[in-house]
Amino acid sequence: MRTAGVVRELFRYPVKGLSAQPLDQAVLEPGGGIPHDRTFAFARPDGGYRPGTRKGLSKQEFFALVSDHRLSGLDTSFDVETDVLVTRVAGHEVLEADLGTEEGIATALRFFARVLDLPAGVLPVLAREPGRRFTDASVAGDDSMNWVSVVNLASVRDLEARTGAAVDPKRFRANVLVDGLPAWSELDMIGEEFDLGGVRVRAVHQTKRCAATEVGPGAGRRDLPVVTLLNRTYGHQLMGIYVEVLTAGTVEKGAEVVV
Amino acid sequence: MSELRLRVSGSADLTPTVRRFALTDPRGAALPAYEPGAHVVITTPAGHKRSYSLVEPGGARPREYVVCVRRDPGGRGGSASMHDDVAVGTELPVSAPVNRFPLHPSPKYLFIAGGIGITPVRAMVRRLRAQGRSGVRVLYLTRSAGDTPFLREFGGSDDTVHHSDEHGLFDLWPHLAEPDDDVRVYCCGPAPLMQAVRTLTAHWRASRIHMEPFAADHTSISAPFKAVWAPDGREVDVPAHLSLLDALRRDGIPVESSCEAGVCGTCRLALLSGEVEHHDSVLTEDERLTSVVACVSRAVSPEVVVGPRDHLRKDLS
Numbered sequence: 198m199r200t201a202g203v204v205r206e207l208f209r210y211p212v213k214g215l216s217a218q219p220l221d222q223a224v225l226e227p228g229g230g231i232p233h234d235r236t237f238a239f240a241r242p243d244g245g246y247r248p249g250t251r252k253g254l255s256k257q258e259f260f261a262l263v264s265d266h267r268l269s270g271l272d273t274s275f276d277v278e279t280d281v282l283v284t285r286v287a288g289h290e291v292l293e294a295d296l297g298t299e300e301g302i303a304t305a306l307r308f309f310a311r312v313l314d315l316p317a318g319v320l321p322v323l324a325r326e327p328g329r330r331f332t333d334a335s336v337a338g339d340d341s342m343n344w345v346s347v348v349n350l351a352s353v354r355d356l357e358a359r360t361g362a363a364v365d366p367k368r369f370r371a372n373v374l375v376d377g378l379p380a381w382s383e384l385d386m387i388g389e390e391f392d393l394g395g396v397r398v399r400a401v402h403q404t405k406r407c408a409a410t411e412v413g414p415g416a417g418r419r420d421l422p423v424v425t426l427l428n429r430t431y432g433h434q435l436m437g438i439y440v441e442v443l444t445a446g447t448v449e450k451g452a453e454v455v456v
Numbered sequence: 457m458s459e460l461r462l463r464v465s466g467s468a469d470l471t472p473t474v475r476r477f478a479l480t481d482p483r484g485a486a487l488p489a490y491e492p493g494a495h496v497v498i499t500t501p502a503g504h505k506r507s508y509s510l511v512e513p514g515g516a517r518p519r520e521y522v523v524c525v526r527r528d529p530g531g532r533g534g535s536a537s538m539h540d541d542v543a544v545g546t547e548l549p550v551s552a553p554v555n556r557f558p559l560h561p562s563p564k565y566l567f568i569a570g571g572i573g574i575t576p577v578r579a580m581v582r583r584l585r586a587q588g589r590s591g592v593r594v595l596y597l598t599r600s601a602g603d604t605p606f607l608r609e610f611g612g613s614d615d616t617v618h619h620s621d622e623h624g625l626f627d628l629w630p631h632l633a634e635p636d637d638d639v640r641v642y643c644c645g646p647a648p649l650m651q652a653v654r655t656l657t658a659h660w661r662a663s664r665i666h667m668e669p670f671a672a673d674h675t676s677i678s679a680p681f682k683a684v685w686a687p688d689g690r691e692v693d694v695p696a697h698l699s700l701l702d703a704l705r706r707d708g709i710p711v712e713s714s715c716e717a718g719v720c721g722t723c724r725l726a727l728l729s730g731e732v733e734h735h736d737s738v739l740t741e742d743e744r745l746t747s748v749v750a751c752v753s754r755a756v757s758p759e760v761v762v763g764p765r766d767h768l769r770k771d772l773s
Binding site for chain 1: 716719
């Protein structure tokens with residue numbers, strides 16, 4: 198049976214753990230991910246990341262929302278054209294750093310060392326590896342590194358209806374929010390191909406959720422036990438799927454999803 | 457928690473809605489020690505249990521506990537019972553003092569109090585200023601001068617008292633824009649003030665920001681404790697803002713985890729000694745006697761001894 202849905206929103210997260218950046222469109226290539234998604238990260242100085250690391254690492258090697266919920270209290274925007282990272286607190290600019298220069302990187306690292314409350318003299322490591330991205334799925338291999346994350350808004354609404362909690366879909370930090378599909382139908386699609394706004398994709402994996410989803414977007418703290426709500430309501434911790442891009446094309450907001 | 461039975465030895469209205477109560481031992485004995493930031497739990501004549509901060513700096517052998525209670529007409533009756541049912545001579549069950557809002561050493565301080573939130577802040581500021589300390593700044597936000605307990609005590613050059621009825625909402629940003637690792641911020645007041653301070657200090661070190669815990673969101677109440685890592689006896693301080701899991705990892709102790717939400721049980725540790733408040737949804741009641749899920753559960757005793765799962769005592773597990 199043919200079901201039609203719609204691409205409601207598109208996001209990229211240029212720096213792992215920092216703010217979402219909404220997109221009007223995303224140009225996709227076979228086997229590729231959303232351009233500039235998670236191409237930067239702040240790595241733990243005593244962890245597994247070293248400049249030049251060419252393999253996927255666990256999210257625990259990086260500063261990220263699951264461990265560092267205060268990061269969500271910062272409103273960050275990263276200009277992928279100029280490499281300039283701007284950070285605001287309640288609308289006030291508190292950091293402007295050009296990550297294309299040593300000086301800018303040093304400024305950013307000092308700033309985040311304070312936000313992350315690292316001991317005196319300890320700085321995070323700016324992770325940036327050409328051609329690589331620091332997605333959670335990258336730990337499973339270089340193919341999964343580029344998987345695009347998709348959340349079905351009907352499933353989020355079902356969770357809201359069954360728990361009475363307001364669940365902001367942005368908690369799940371997906372690349373694509375789709376609507377118009379039956380709730381939870383996405384979990385049954387693994388292995389199937391479908392049309393995501395004109396781009397052929399294959400559903401490859403269900404997304405198991407961790408406590409990063411408990412962090413309210415913009416709130417700077419964990420404010421809703423999403424994993425527990427999922428577990429109690431459905432007996433699983435799943436929300437959303439990963440898809441692999443099969444054909445080249447441009448996904449636009451508002452485009453049709455045909456399953 | 458040990459309970460005292462204290463007599464109201466004095467009471468006075470500080471403002472039309474705030475009444476001060478002094479509580480002393482009926483036989484005149486010294487009371488259990490406390491430090492600024494401590495609170496007691498009073499059982500009101502109507503049976504409510506209510507936490508009130510102690511407004512005097514305290515010490516080793518205080519003669520009295522002093523609390524200030526704002527009558528809350530929209531409340532659930534605790535403050536009304538204190539105002540209506542308590543007089544000089546009334547005896548009340550009072551807990552020993554507990555301090556979940558301790559004053560940490562710091563080169564400088566910024567205190568932000570909203571309304572009756574002044575109570576723990578006053579104890580702290582009086583302690584520090586009695587020591588002759590400088591660099592103790594106070595922002596005290598109330599509706600009007602008539603609604604401001606201890607108004608005359610906050611007229612110094614380091615004090616800003618702001619009345620919103622006259623001047624509108626206070627702009628906190630100029631006081632918080634530049635994060636300073638040498639300043640500790642202590643905030644107590646209504647939830648919107650606490651939320652504003654939390655928001656406006658997102659670029660500060662979390663360890664420098666202290667929020668009065670029982671006025672805060674109840675889901676985020678947490679007290680610091682010490683964890684001893686059984687394999688090598690290492691002592692790890694678990695501050696209020698870190699989970700047991702994060703604190704152990706910060707000290708270089710590798711603990712595996714997955715969901716970090718208390719559901720999967722990957723970070724389960726052996727609990728060898730100490731009391732724990734369990735917040736996980738994975739352990740059975742039996743397992744909770746000997747295990748702790750480190751990502752969500754916290755100690756209620758000052759110290760717990762934990763170890764890897766293979767330290768689980770075979771006779772109990």
